[in-house]
Amino acid sequence: MALEPEPEYLVGGEGSGGRPLVPFAPVACDFLDALSQELRADPRVAEHPDVMTFAFWCRAAHIARLKTDFEGSRPGQQARIGLGRVFHITPSNVPVNFAFSFVFGLLAGNANIVRVPSKPHPQTGMICDALRTVLAQERFAELRAMTTFVRYGHNDRLTGAYSAGCNARIIWGGDMAIQNIRKLPTPERCVDIAFADRYSFAILRAPAVLALDCAGLARLAESFYNDAYLMDQNACSSPHLIAWLGGQAQAASGIFWEAVGRIAEKKYPLSEIQAIDKWTHLCQDAIDRTVVSGVWKYANYVYCLKLQSLPAKIDELRGRFGYFYEYDAGCLDRLAPIINARVQTLTYFGINQAELLDFVISQRLAGIDRIVPVGRALDIGLIWDGYDIIASLSRVIGVA
Amino acid sequence: MFDLATIFDRPAFSLAKAEKAGLFARALSELTRHHYARCPQYKRILDVLGFDVGPTHAMGDQPYVPVRLFKDNRLLSVNHDQIVKTMTSSGTTGQSVSMIFLDKVTAGNQTKALVKIAAHIIGPKRRPMLIIDSRATLKDRALFSARGAGILGFSMLGHDVTYALDEEMRLDMSAVTAFADRHQGEPVLLFGFTFMIWEHFHKPLAASGGRLAFENGILLHGGGWKKLSQLAVTNEVFKHRMQEVCGIRRVHNYYGMVEQTGSIFMECEHGRLHCSNYSDIIVRRHSDFSICPANEPGLIQLASLLASSYPGHSILSEDTGEITGEDDCPCGRLGKTFTIHGRIKDAEIRGCSDTYGAGT
Numbered sequence: 031m032a033l034e035p036e037p038e039y040l041v042g043g044e045g046s047g048g049r050p051l052v053p054f055a056p057v058a059c060d061f062l063d064a065l066s067q068e069l070r071a072d073p074r075v076a077e078h079p080d081v082m083t084f085a086f087w088c089r090a091a092h093i094a095r096l097k098t099d100f101e102g103s104r105p106g107q108q109a110r111i112g113l114g115r116v117f118h119i120t121p122s123n124v125p126v127n128f129a130f131s132f133v134f135g136l137l138a139g140n141a142n143i144v145r146v147p148s149k150p151h152p153q154t155g156m157i158c159d160a161l162r163t164v165l166a167q168e169r170f171a172e173l174r175a176m177t178t179f180v181r182y183g184h185n186d187r188l189t190g191a192y193s194a195g196c197n198a199r200i201i202w203g204g205d206m207a208i209q210n211i212r213k214l215p216t217p218e219r220c221v222d223i224a225f226a227d228r229y230s231f232a233i234l235r236a237p238a239v240l241a242l243d244c245a246g247l248a249r250l251a252e253s254f255y256n257d258a259y260l261m262d263q264n265a266c267s268s269p270h271l272i273a274w275l276g277g278q279a280q281a282a283s284g285i286f287w288e289a290v291g292r293i294a295e296k297k298y299p300l301s302e303i304q305a306i307d308k309w310t311h312l313c314q315d316a317i318d319r320t321v322v323s324g325v326w327k328y329a330n331y332v333y334c335l336k337l338q339s340l341p342a343k344i345d346e347l348r349g350r351f352g353y354f355y356e357y358d359a360g361c362l363d364r365l366a367p368i369i370n371a372r373v374q375t376l377t378y379f380g381i382n383q384a385e386l387l388d389f390v391i392s393q394r395l396a397g398i399d400r401i402v403p404v405g406r407a408l409d410i411g412l413i414w415d416g417y418d419i420i421a422s423l424s425r426v427i428g429v430a
Numbered sequence: 431m432f433d434l435a436t437i438f439d440r441p442a443f444s445l446a447k448a449e450k451a452g453l454f455a456r457a458l459s460e461l462t463r464h465h466y467a468r469c470p471q472y473k474r475i476l477d478v479l480g481f482d483v484g485p486t487h488a489m490g491d492q493p494y495v496p497v498r499l500f501k502d503n504r505l506l507s508v509n510h511d512q513i514v515k516t517m518t519s520s521g522t523t524g525q526s527v528s529m530i531f532l533d534k535v536t537a538g539n540q541t542k543a544l545v546k547i548a549a550h551i552i553g554p555k556r557r558p559m560l561i562i563d564s565r566a567t568l569k570d571r572a573l574f575s576a577r578g579a580g581i582l583g584f585s586m587l588g589h590d591v592t593y594a595l596d597e598e599m600r601l602d603m604s605a606v607t608a609f610a611d612r613h614q615g616e617p618v619l620l621f622g623f624t625f626m627i628w629e630h631f632h633k634p635l636a637a638s639g640g641r642l643a644f645e646n647g648i649l650l651h652g653g654g655w656k657k658l659s660q661l662a663v664t665n666e667v668f669k670h671r672m673q674e675v676c677g678i679r680r681v682h683n684y685y686g687m688v689e690q691t692g693s694i695f696m697e698c699e700h701g702r703l704h705c706s707n708y709s710d711i712i713v714r715r716h717s718d719f720s721i722c723p724a725n726e727p728g729l730i731q732l733a734s735l736l737a738s739s740y741p742g743h744s745i746l747s748e749d750t751g752e753i754t755g756e757d758d759c760p761c762g763r764l765g766k767t768f769t770i771h772g773r774i775k776d777a778e779i780r781g782c783s784d785t786y787g788a789g790t
Contacts, residue, residue: 302774305716310496316478317471325478329718
């Protein structure tokens with residue numbers, strides 16, 4: 031029998047704990063600002079836009095805004111305090127999500143045990159280095175005792191031990207991984223937040239795209255590029271399907287993809303294997319999916335497969351590295367049948383946000399947890415994946 | 431319909447640029463039409479691409495199937511009952527394998543082409559042959575691995591065919607020395623897969639300090655450099671070391687893949703890989719699949735006139751390389767010459783030889 035590998039503690043030690051804090055506790059907010067500064071001073075971070083984004087996210091001004099938003103959404107000021115200890119099982123496909131997961135737990139007022147991805151992302155090292163440095167400061171001694179970052183390979187014994195001793199778990203992962211972790215027992219009142227595989231898409235109103243001037247079109251294309259290409263379409267909020275509304279879809283599609291292609295060609299570091307993967311995916315889709323009627327390509331930077339109808343299992347239509355599906359829906363109602371519980375982020379252009387919200391509510395849809403403009407798909411927030419994170423990771427003290 | 435017999439009657443490296451371009455345009459266009467009519471998956475691909483099979487297209491305008499498609503799909507253009515052989519690339523355990531379905535005609539043409547190409551390099555006379563592999567590789571006759579198929583195909587070039595390795599892939603020294611004694615001073619033929627030769631023939635010989643006397647022999651080998659380049663063994667080092675352990679001076683590498691068995695690319699006396707009358711290559715840029723001029727590296731597309739029972743007449747490989755010339759090799763053979771740089775990075779390991787991956 032193989033020996034179990036030892037867990038590797040990147041920050042803190044085995045037994046993090048301590049008493050919970052209130053949400054947005056001053057010490058937590060100060061700590062995040064110090065972490066932000068530490069990261070921004072690290073020359074390595076400049077080469078990693080995702081770490082830079084995280085660093086900016088943690089700066090004092092942004093945290094203060096999140097605090098205002100949180101308190102503003104709860105008039106009457108309920109008294110809240112963290113649940114206790116949160117155990118995070120974080121994803122390997124998006125390197126910095128383990129850090130956001132930690133911040134969720136901390137801002138809600140909890141001690142945290144964060145299992146970082148076993149894949150050796152350089153981002154993990156940078157962020158853990160900064161955490162250690164900042165936690166070493168005396169003013170954060172209390173947080174030091176509440177913080178553990180650990181790395182280990184597949185190990186149900188360790189995951190089980192951490193699960194047995196926590197008040198909440200944040201589980202990022204594929205369906206199978208989540209099912210398996212759910213089998214490990216937790217205390218009775220433990221809360222699980224599962225960030226499972228999700229599916230995201232975009233809705234563009236064709237006449238609005240056609241009405242854009244050159245600069246406007248370039249801005250839209252760049253925003254879309256950021257949503258889709260920055261994470262190789264691997265993020266759960268990156269779009270795979272583009273649905274056109276309002277007629278004139280063919281004309282709008284032509285100029286839109288052309289503009290996206292021009293930007294991708296300039297910015298996207300397409301590798302040989304990615305080009306081959308896309309070509310293979312295209313041929314396989316042609317074989318497997320009769321709903322695909324044709325393809326539009328911009329070199330090997332944009333593959334756009336035309337759908338003549340929408341399949342029920344829309345979330346199976348996934349692309350990577352700039353590979354999309356497109357459907358001329360005409361009107362919103364035509365999309366309702368395919369919005370299942372897997373659908374997370376809807377990015378939109380040229381449509382009223384309220385109209386889209388009304389679509390979800392009035393059609394009583396099982397999916398769509400976020401409605402954001404094109405360009406903001408990757409903006410992570412404290413309302414995420416259908417959860418109010420701070421509320422979910424804290425408890426309310428009822429006072430009468 | 432294009433008749434392969436017309437080129438089987440000619441020497442294997444005899445088509446000059448203009449004639450070859452015309453002939454390949456006609457023959458490949460017919461093959462594309464043939465597979466479009468008979469292989470439903472191939473038809474779907476061309477329909478989605480909007481490709482018009484009607485007119486004659488130059489080779490550069492032919493559609494190309496990515497090699498990985500042969501792993502996840504059973505692509506064939508004949509009825510199942512006409513299949514006489516199923517070839518597999520065989521990666522290590524757990525990897526998916528390509529499956530290539532051959533009918534009698536395609537299998538026969540592959541053998542014919544292989545013999546014509548190899549004979550042009552080593553001469554038409556059959557030679558005593560030492561196969562640096564194990565007989566065990568040929569176990570299952572109905573399901574051929576690329577290695578098994580290579581052994582059987584090349585065996586046609588030899589007589590007194592002798593296996594140098596036992597069932598456990600150990601060097602069978604008594605069989606090898608007996609072979610050497612039987613054919614002292616004769617122009618023997620040695621054949622095997624590059625990494626097998628290195629690992630199971632060169633290594634034990636070098637370790638024992640033994641030296642075989644194959645000074646007049648020829649060694650043909652193929653199946654990939656991936657493992658050897660990890661050991662920093664180049665083609666030159668390989669040749670040099672082989673001469674050290676068995677005196678052999680004529681060593682020819684070949685490039686090919688199970689998806690296009692038969693129409694292999696042989697290294698000539700001047701160290702260049704050659705396209706034959708039955709095959710051609712195009713190098714493409716990965717950014718848009720446009721065609722690279724000579725001496726610009728890119729992805730390799732391979733065409734073969736032999737593939738009629740499965741739609742593999744034009745495929746896009748996961749290997750990179752560059753064209754080094756056309757009709758201008760000092761060896762006098764016509765056709766394009768090229769070099770292979772290797773497998774694209776992070777590609778799923780796939781290849782031509784059992785267990786050892788790689789197809790270069």
